[in-house]
Amino acid sequence: MMRVLLLTSLLLTGVRCRMDVFVYSTVGGDALLPCMVSSDCTAISWTFFNKGRDVRFTHEVISGKVKADSEKSSRMTVTSNCSIGLRDLRVPDAGSYVCLRNGEAVTDVYLSLLTITSFSTITDLQPGGNLVLSCIFFTYYDAGSCKSYSKRVFKLSWVDEDGTELSSPNHSRYNLTSHTRCNVTLFTKLQKEDKYRKWRCRVNTTESSRAVFLDFKPVFLLQNTPDDDNLNPSVTAACPVKLPISRIALCVALPVMVFIVGFFTWRSDRKRAQTSADVFKLQEMN
Structure with missing residues (x-):
């Protein structure tokens, strides 16, 4: 302002x-x-x-x-x-x-x-799978290298939902690889509680600690874990698919109708062929 x-x-x-x-x-x-x-x-x-x-x-x-x-x-x-x-x-x-x-x-x-790329396959997005996220900051000067300009220095960091950097001792389950200050890859093994977790990649500058950020929220391949099923078995209980009576009758009647039409068509074609043969014989006799 x-x-x-x-x-x-x-x-x-x-x-x-x-x-x-x-x-x-x-x-x-x-x-x-x-x-x-x-x-x-x-x-x-x-x-x-x-x-x-x-x-x-x-x-x-x-x-x-x-x-x-x-x-x-x-x-x-x-x-x-x-x-x-x-x-x-x-x-x-x-x-x-x-x-x-x-x-x-x-x-x-x-x-x-700022962009986030996931190198994990769809089968990895479940408890026990490996999550690999690459965060890259594409600058106006040189993409990914973050060369300083006008006393502005950029730095990427992965943080949890509370804003704590994942490189801290409290987050030993995470491994981070910094290719440059603006190209950081996050490695972690997914746990059940990660189902609704968000990982945030944040850009820090000399003028602002939160110039921009981007969140990644994984969608698990299997949305319901075995523990979830025990807590609420009615949600995942197998139920047979029931069709309406009219639809069942239609499914039964259609093959019967096709068979009947085919049978009478075959008889009609046979009679027509027999009649044509008789006429041909009469013409030859005459």
């Missing part, structure tokens, strides 16, 4: 400045990339730059309108205040977005995305 008020005062006094804005979201989520201007959007354009493995520089918005040939055109909109909204975020969307007014840069927006 203080930033917005300061920016508003600067705009009202005619002072021009270029501002850095850091936006955090998750893969599959939405993001609003602000352009700190209040002028006519026809003078606004947006560019995109990513310095990852594949260096890319593109124009996304020109004269206040999304370019039709942009890869993000179907997911991008320009708001009334010249900001852009992105939905259904994908890993390649992470990068640096620059808002320009009449060709002059006004706002640099750095979009970073």
Whole structure:
């Protein structure tokens, strides 16, 4: 709020400045990339730059309108205040977005995305199975490496529902492997009480201890364990499937009707064939 008020005062006094804005979201989520201007959007354009493995520089918005040939055109909109909204975020969307007014840069927006990937098979998602979760933070500069920028340092951590880091001595059942500060894999063996548990991957920055987080909640292959069955046997008791009387009668009548129709069709075809043979013999005798 203080930033917005300061920016508003600067705009009202005619002072021009270029501002850095850091936006955090998750893969599959939405993001609003602000352009700190209040002028006519026809003078606004947006560019995109990513310095990852594949260096890319593109124009996304020109004269206040999304370019039709942009890869993000179907997911991008320009708001009334010249900001852009992105939905259904994908890993390649992470990068640096620059808002320009009449060709002059006004706002640099750095979009970073968090994602969780499970390497466990469906048969592993049950008590005794192995749960393997990889959390990666794709930054605007270099995906997964989290190089610092403007004194901002990123760090990933896996935490439980209470916010306690799983690397603490109280959580000895978990093993964590940190490939980089922004690429951390969690290993654990599932227990029965994990049925409704959530594991949270959280991004910590120098400016915020919770810049963004993402939860993973496993769906067990077998929803009811043997202990659950003993507690509530009526829920899992086997019950024979009962069909309505009309449906049973229909199932019995249909084969009978097919047999009758087939039988009379066969007799009719046989009589027709016999008649044709008799007529053919008479013609030969004549």
